[in-house]
Amino acid sequence: MEKISVFLDDYRSAPDGYVLVETIDECIELLKKFKIEHLSLDHDLLDRTRNGFMLVQMMIKEKLFANRITVHSANSGAGKAMYNSLKQAQHDSIMPHSTILSLRPLPLKFFPPRVLQHYLEVQ
Structure with a gap:
């Protein structure tokens, strides 16, 4: 199965080498089809009723995960809720313990070079 890296965002551009998706439905489809x-x-996201937290809940329910997961939301409260839900799933052995999880909020307009390094190192 082909390996890809995915960046869910409806405002920011994806780092080089990433597939950009703007909706949680696009993201779920890739989680089902690719490693x-x-x-x-x-x-x-633009669709306020289908946001990143809803995606995390769907991922946990359907046991769809990645080797590494980064929550990059600038919405600190919602980003922490997403991260904590994933951490709890890992603690409860729903998500593999080998999955590397990080919370790294990104600015909306400018990515400092050292922030992008996190994405470059992942590939």
Whole structure:
């Protein structure tokens, strides 16, 4: 199965080498079809009722995970809720303990070079 890296965001551009998806439905489809090396998630999306937290709940329910998951949402409260839900799933052995999970909020307009390094190292 082909490995890809996925960046869920409806505002920011994806780092080089990442597949950009703008909806949780697109993201779920890729999680089902590919082995995901790195999945980077935003919370606030154009469709306010189908956000990153809902995606995390679906991922946990359907046991769809990546080798690495980064929550990059600038919405600190929602980003922490997403991260904590994934951490709890890992603690409860729903998500593999080998999955590397990180919370790294990204600015909306400018990515400092050292922030992008996190994405470059993942591939």
